[in-house]
Amino acid sequence: MKYPIEEYTSKIKSGEIIACDKIIRVYCDILKPIVAGEDPRFYFDPRPGQKFADFCSKLCKQSKAPFAGKPLDLLLWQKAKYDALLGIKCTDTKLRRFDECFNPVSRKNGKSTEAASFDLYMCTDCHGAEVYNVANSFPQGMHLWNESKSMIRKSEWLSRHFKATVAPPPTIRLEEFDSIFSVFTNNDDTKDGYNISCASIDEAHELDRGIYDVIRQGTGSRLDPVINIITTAGFVRDGFYDAEYATCVEVLNNPESLLSLLPLIYELDSEKEMNDERMWIKANPSIGVIKPFAYIRKQISRAKIDLGYLNTVKVKDFNLVGIQGLSWLRAEDIERGALGPYTKQEIEDPKFLDQFDGTLVIGCYDLSKTTDITAYVILLFDPKKMCVIIKPMFWVTQAFLKSDWFTADKSAASWLLWIKQGYVRVCSTVTETKDGRTVNLGESTINYHEVSDYISDEFEKHNYIFSKMMYDPWSALYLKYDIAGKGWSCDAKGAVQEPVPQNFKNLSAPTQLLASYLHDGRICYLNNPVMKLMFSKCSIVVDDNGNIMLKKAGFQSMNKIDGPACTVDGFAEICRNEDVYFAPRE
Numbered sequence: 064m065k066y067p068i069e070e071y072t073s074k075i076k077s078g079e080i081i082a083c084d085k086i087i088r089v090y091c092d093i094l095k096p097i098v099a100g101e102d103p104r105f106y107f108d109p110r111p112g113q114k115f116a117d118f119c120s121k122l123c124k125q126s127k128a129p130f131a132g133k134p135l136d137l138l139l140w141q142k143a144k145y146d147a148l149l150g151i152k153c154t155d156t157k158l159r160r161f162d163e164c165f166n167p168v169s170r171k172n173g174k175s176t177e178a179a180s181f182d183l184y185m186c187t188d189c190h191g192a193e194v195y196n197v198a199n200s201f202p203q204g205m206h207l208w209n210e211s212k213s214m215i216r217k218s219e220w221l222s223r224h225f226k227a228t229v230a231p232p233p234t235i236r237l238e239e240f241d242s243i244f245s246v247f248t249n250n251d252d253t254k255d256g257y258n259i260s261c262a263s264i265d266e267a268h269e270l271d272r273g274i275y276d277v278i279r280q281g282t283g284s285r286l287d288p289v290i291n292i293i294t295t296a297g298f299v300r301d302g303f304y305d306a307e308y309a310t311c312v313e314v315l316n317n318p319e320s321l322l323s324l325l326p327l328i329y330e331l332d333s334e335k336e337m338n339d340e341r342m343w344i345k346a347n348p349s350i351g352v353i354k355p356f357a358y359i360r361k362q363i364s365r366a367k368i369d370l371g372y373l374n375t376v377k378v379k380d381f382n383l384v385g386i387q388g389l390s391w392l393r394a395e396d397i398e399r400g401a402l403g404p405y406t407k408q409e410i411e412d413p414k415f416l417d418q419f420d421g422t423l424v425i426g427c428y429d430l431s432k433t434t435d436i437t438a439y440v441i442l443l444f445d446p447k448k449m450c451v452i453i454k455p456m457f458w459v460t461q462a463f464l465k466s467d468w469f470t471a472d473k474s475a476a477s478w479l480l481w482i483k484q485g486y487v488r489v490c491s492t493v494t495e496t497k498d499g500r501t502v503n504l505g506e507s508t509i510n511y512h513e514v515s516d517y518i519s520d521e522f523e524k525h526n527y528i529f530s531k532m533m534y535d536p537w538s539a540l541y542l543k544y545d546i547a548g549k550g551w552s553c554d555a556k557g558a559v560q561e562p563v564p565q566n567f568k569n570l571s572a573p574t575q576l577l578a579s580y581l582h583d584g585r586i587c588y589l590n591n592p593v594m595k596l597m598f599s600k601c602s603i604v605v606d607d608n609g610n611i612m613l614k615k616a617g618f619q620s621m622n623k624i625d626g627p628a629c630t631v632d633g634f635a636e637i638c639r640n641e642d643v644y645f646a647p648r649e
Contacts, residue, residue: 066098066109066112066113066146067112067116067139067142067143068094068098068112068143068146068147068150069098070139070143071090071139071140071142071143072090072091072094072095072098072143075087075091076091080344081341081342081344081345082345083329083331083332083345083346084332085311085312085315085326085328085330086327086329088315089325089327090143092318093315093318094147094151097151098151103154104153105151105152105153105154105160106151106152106154107146107150107151107152108150108151109146109150110150111145112142112145112146112147112148112149112150115181115184116137116142116145118180118183118184118187119134119136119137119180119184120134120136120137121134122218122220122221123135123183123214123218123221124214124217125176125214126176126210126214126217127176132217135176135177135180135214138173138348138352138353140348140349141173141177144164144166144327145181147325148161148164148291149289158286159289160322160323161289161323161324161325162282162287162288162289162323163289163290163291163323164289164290164292164324164325164327165267165307165308165310165324165325165326165327165328166291166293166294166327166328166329167293167294167295167296167308167328167330167382168293168294168329168346168347168348168382169295169346169354169380169381169382170379170380171349171354171358172347172348172350172353172354173349173353174265174293174294175206175210176210177293178196178207178210178263178265178291179207179210179213179214180214181261181263181291182194182196182207182211182244182263183211183214183221183225185260185261186235186237186240186242186243186244187237187240187242188260188287189240189242189260189287190240190241190242191240191241191242191258191260192237192240192242192243192261193242193245193257193258193260194243194244194245194259194260194261194262194263195244195245195246195247195257195259195261195263195278196208196245196246196262196263196265197247197248197262197263197264197265197270197274197275198246198247198248198264198265198270199266199269199270199271199274200248201246201248203265203266204246204247204248205233205246206265207263207265208233208235208244208245208246211244212227212235215227215235224237224239225237226238232245232246233245233246247262247274247278248274257277257281258281258284258285259278259281259282259285259288260282260285260287260288260289261288261289261290261291262278262281262282262289262290262291263291263292264290264291264292264293265293265294266294266295266297267293267294267303267304267307268294268295268297268302268304269297270302270303270304271302271303272302272303272306272476273476275303278290292307295378295379295382296330296382296383296384297378297384308328308384311324311326311328314326328382329345329346329347329348329382330345330346330381330382330383331345331346331381331383332345334377334381334383334393337363337376337377337381340356340359343356343359343381346380346381346382346383347359347381359380362376362380363376383395384398391574391578391601391602391603391611392578392581392598392599392601393582394599396578397581397595397598397599399581399584399586400581400584400586400587400588400598401587401588401589401590401595402587402590403450403452403584404448404450404584404585404587405448405450407590410587410589410590416443416452416525419444419445419452419527420525420527421526421527421528422443422444422527422528422648423444423528423530423643423644424443424444424527424528424529424530425441425442425529425530425531425532425533425633425636425644426439426440426441426442426518426529426532426633427439427440427441427442427532427533427534427629427630427632427633428440428514428534428535428539428542428629429534429535429539429625429628429629430509430511430514430534430535430538430539431458431509431625435463435623435625436457436458436459436463436487436623436625437457437459437509437511437514437625438455438456438457438625438626438629439455439514439517439518439629440453440454440455440456440626440629440630440633441453441454441455441521441527442454442630442633442637444644446645446646446647446648448585449585449645450584450586451580451585451587451637452587452588452589453587453588453589453591453626453630454589455591455593455594455626455629456486456488456517457487457488457593457625457626458487458489458509458510458513458514459478459482459487459488459490460489460490460505460507460509461492461505461507462506462507464479464489477596481592481593486591486592486593487593488513489505490504490506490509490513491505491510491513492505492506492510493505493512511541511542511545512545514542514545515542515545515546515548518532518546518551519549529551530559530636530643530644531560531561531633531636532546532551532559532560532561533561533562533563533629533633533636534561534562534563534632535562535563535565535628535629535632536562536563536565539562543560546560547560561636563632563635565612566612567606567611567612568610569635570612570613570631570635571610571611571612572635572638573631573632573633573634573637573638574603574611574612574613574631574634575611576634576637576638577627577631577634580634588626591626594626594627596623597623597625598626598627600615600623600624601613601614601615601627602614602615613627613628613631
């Protein structure tokens with residue numbers, strides 16, 4: 064008889080179960096050799112996974128229609144998951160290899176019911192267990208806790224042994240093990256006093272990174288802790304979900320990089336697979352049992368006539384990473400543009416950009432006001448790979464960092480980190496008099512001298528040949544003339560500096576061309592996190608003739624798109640002279 068993990072792997076390998084590339088790689092490449100006894104560092108113990116499956120089927124009753132009152136019989140993919148998470152152990156310590164599982168699955172595949180039973184089960188894993196459901200908000204955290212409470216109420220055995228109290232904090236106790244199960248949220252004021260043995264994180268796409276860090280630190284004194292992350296993909300970019308997803312991709316590419324993480328990502332391999340019902344199981348492993356085919360058909364039918372809903376269906380029913388609202392780019396195009404045709408190792412090589420020294424480039428800039436961001440982008444060209452490399456730099460004022468909306472925004476911590484890492488610069492203060500008025504550069508307005516100094520430094524270091532510097536003429540007066548004073552002409556026919564009027568006529572074609580370059584893998588923005596975030600905040604506005612322009616998605620003050628907007632200005636020049644920039648080098 065095959066154990067569930069063996070049966071699941073065998074059916075994936077034979078094609079009986081259609082799985083996405085990431086699931087194939089984790090079961091067939093990472094887990095299969097261990098289960099087969101081919102890796103002396105680890106071994107497979109089938110008993111913990113079977114014990115949990117028995118706990119579910121014999122003691123746990125479901126609470127939601129159409130399965131209300133029925134035993135919780137885990138499906139094969141779920142049994143295989145817990146065979147791996149609980150049963151693969153280290154040969155030397157006999158402890159579990161995996162202390163964390165990142166498990167994105169599309170909605171309505173039984174995630175919450177599975178996690179609720181696992182939380183109860185982990186109260187029996189050891190004496191003095193502390194189990195927590197982790198969420199951003201208290202109502203969200205109570206969702207999973209209430210599901211566990213319902214299971215207790217429906218089971219004679221569980222109700223005899225587990226006692227639930229809703230008085231703050233809501234707690235389920237297993238007295239004979241001296242174990243507790245409670246809720247952990249961002250509002251908790253005693254985050255440093257936990258000794259966590261197990262944590263379930265539901266809807267991780269909304270999770271504040273700081274909560275995860277506290278949870279991870281809270282497991283430090285446990286010998287065999289487990290963090291079980293269950294979620295769908297989400298709309299929040301550059302947060303915890305994206306960071307965890309990127310780590311999982313790194314583990315799949317290099318399993319030795321982090322042996323303790325189990326990446327189980329159920330997703331479509333391509334957006335095109337949405338139109339093939341056979342492929343739906345890749346993101347919906349419970350399809351046909353828990354989640355009906357008819358449900359997905361209905362969602363797709365609606366999405367075909369409501370393009371705004373299409374984004375939701377992609378994210379929630381097929382686990383394709385999305386962007387909130389009607390967006391200009393697909394999330395996969397943004398991800399593709401991070402590296403373009405290069406590898407991560409290539410672009411992280413300090414000498415990678417040296418190959419473009421002395422070549423023809425395009426500069427693009429947008430001088431901001433008080434609390435906006437100034438961007439300067441250099442477009443480099445690789446004729447061999449037919450790729451445009453975006454080399455950006457950003458500046459903010461001190462007023463930007465002190466503004467109320469910045470300090471209150473969840474992304475503020477990311478911006479402060481990017482400043483520390485050198486992706487963003489804070490302007491220094493200098494007082495100047497212009498036209499009879501005093502201007503406090505750097506404190507309340509961008510110190511444009513520092514932008515022009517950056518351009519000069521790049522020219523001196525790399526001998527770039529700026530064929531054009533394209534710019535948004537709005538608010539660019541001082542910077543334009545400061546750059547001209549360093550030798551790059553303006554205000555004359557054929558001048559290096561050239562304004563790009565911000566209207567449909569001038570911006571539609573370059574905006575579309577940039578999108579096509581991203582889709583075709585011909586953009587590399589050097590995995591710059593600021594640029595990635597800005598691309599995800601871009602939406603479009605369309606005129607009566609179908610022409611498009613960029614605009615910020617939503618109305619949040621921190622939805623900045625200066626980097627992509629500058630790049631579009633540069634693509635106005637590429638539209639006219641594409642062949643010139645991709646001409647083979649002598």
